[in-house]
Amino acid sequence: MKYCEYCKVYTREDRENCPLCENKLENINEEHEQIFPKIPSIYKRNLALKIMGFISIALIVLSFAIYFLFPSNINWPILVLFGLLSVWLDFFFLIRKKHICLKK
DSSP: OEEETTTTEEEOSOOSBOTTTOOBOEEOOSOOSOSSOOOOOOOOOOHHHHHHHHHHHHHHHHHHHHHHHSOOSSOHHHHHHHHHHHHHHHHHHHHHHTOOTTTO
16 A cells, blocks of 8 residues: 555555646555545434425415415315325435335
């Protein structure tokens, strides 16, 4: 394994110069356990899901408000509620099974 002082990287190749900066590489006899640096995994909640949740709740509240202001024979806010519930269930199963969305 060779080491570049300038780039601070290790290479396994039998090269005389660094592949990044073209400086001379030094031979290091000891084998390092970690070739790649450890990158901590940071799990952040997806902003798109939060926005979709807010829009869904707003649509449900808005549809019931319009229905109570202008009543009709058909209870259409329930249809909006069930439609949004089916969309969220579809998203849940697609994300949980980790399948490609276009295949589904």
